[in-house]
Amino acid sequence: MKKMIKLITFILFCVNFLNTAQAFPRNSLKPGGVAIIAVSPENKHKPYVTYKKDPVALIKGKHNWLAIVGISLKAKPGTHRLLIKEKNQQTHYKSFQVKRFNYRTQRLTIRNKNKVNPNRKSQKRIEREFFLKKKLRKTFSNTPPHLNFIRPTSGRDSGRFGLRRILNKQKRNPHSGMDIAAPKGRLVKAAEAGRVIYTGNLFFTGNVIYLDHGNGLLSLYAHLSKINVKKNQQVKKGQIIGKVGKTGRATGAHLHWSVYLNGNAVDPSLFLKKANK
Ligand SMILES: [Zn+2]
Numbered sequence: 569m570k571k572m573i574k575l576i577t578f579i580l581f582c583v584n585f586l587n588t589a590q591a592f593p594r595n596s597l598k599p600g601g602v603a604i605i606a607v608s609p610e611n612k613h614k615p616y617v618t619y620k621k622d623p624v625a626l627i628k629g630k631h632n633w634l635a636i637v638g639i640s641l642k643a644k645p646g647t648h649r650l651l652i653k654e655k656n657q658q659t660h661y662k663s664f665q666v667k668r669f670n671y672r673t674q675r676l677t678i679r680n681k682n683k684v685n686p687n688r689k690s691q692k693r694i695e696r697e698f699f700l701k702k703k704l705r706k707t708f709s710n711t712p713p714h715l716n717f718i719r720p721t722s723g724r725d726s727g728r729f730g731l732r733r734i735l736n737k738q739k740r741n742p743h744s745g746m747d748i749a750a751p752k753g754r755l756v757k758a759a760e761a762g763r764v765i766y767t768g769n770l771f772f773t774g775n776v777i778y779l780d781h782g783n784g785l786l787s788l789y790a791h792l793s794k795i796n797v798k799k800n801q802q803v804k805k806g807q808i809i810g811k812v813g814k815t816g817r818a819t820g821a822h823l824h825w826s827v828y829l830n831g832n833a834v835d836p837s838l839f840l841k842k843a844n845k
Pocket residue numbers: 727743745746747823824825
C-alpha cells in the first residue's frame with residue numbers, strides 16, 4: 569500500500585512538473601521554423617548572440633544558455649551560423665543546418681481588387697507602412713522572452729503558416745502567420761504576457777495589434793473589428809485585447825496571427841502545445 573502511495577505521489581509530481589516546466593517552442597530547422605541552440609555553459613556569463621547581425625533571444629537552459637532563433641521563410645537550405653560574443657569579448661560561431669521544406673500553395677479570390685493590385689494612392693500608403701512594419705519587427709527589448717503561448721482565439725485553422733499564395737491568379741508573398749476562422753466579434757486574447765508596441769489600421773492587416781514578449785519575440789493580431797488596448801500598455805497572458813473582424817485584406821472574418829522572432833516571421837504553431845493547436 570505504501571509503495572502504491574509513493575508511486576501515485578511520484579506520478580503526480582511528474583505531471584505537475586511537466587505542466588509547469590518551461591515549454592520551449594518546438595525545434596524546427598526549416599525556413600519559417602525555430603532553431604534552439606545551446607550556445608554557452610550556464611556557469612559562464614550570458615553571451616551576446618546575433619544571427620545575420622540581429623540579436624537573438626536567449627534563455628537559461630538546464631546546463632546552457634539557449635539561443636531561440638527565428639529562421640526566415642526566405643532562408644536558403646544549408647549551413648547557417650550564429651555569432652556568439654562572450655562577456656570577455658571572445659567571439660566564436662555555432663552552425664546549424666536549415667532543411668528544405670515545401671509549403672503548400674493556396675489560391676484565394678479577393679473581391680476588393682485594390683487590395684491585390686493597389687492604385688497609386690494605396691501604393692504610397694503601402695510603402696510607408698512597409699517601413700513602419702519593418703521597424704516594428706526589429707523591436708528587441710532586454711526582458712527574457714515569454715514563450716508559453718496560448719491560442720489567441722478559438723476557431724478552425726483556415727490558412728496555415730507558410731502557404732504560397734496566389735491571389736486572383738497572381739503570385740504574392742507567402743503567408744506570414746496562421747489564420748483562425750471565427751465570427752466577427754469573437755474575443756481575441758494575448759498569447760502571452762507582453763507590452764503593446766503598436767495599434768492602428770494598416771492597408772493589408774486592417775486593425776492590428778503588435779505585442780512585444782521580450783528579446784525580439786513579438787506577436788501580431790490582424791483584421792480586428794475592435795482594439796481594446798493602447799500603445800505601451802502591459803498585458804497579461806490571456807487578457808482580452810480585441811475582437812475578430814475582417815478589416816484590411818481579408819476574404820471573411822478571421823484572426824490572422826503572426827509570431828516574429830529576431831525580425832523573422834515564424835510558424836506560430838511551434839509555440840503551442842500539441843493539444844492546444
Ligand atoms: Zn493570414
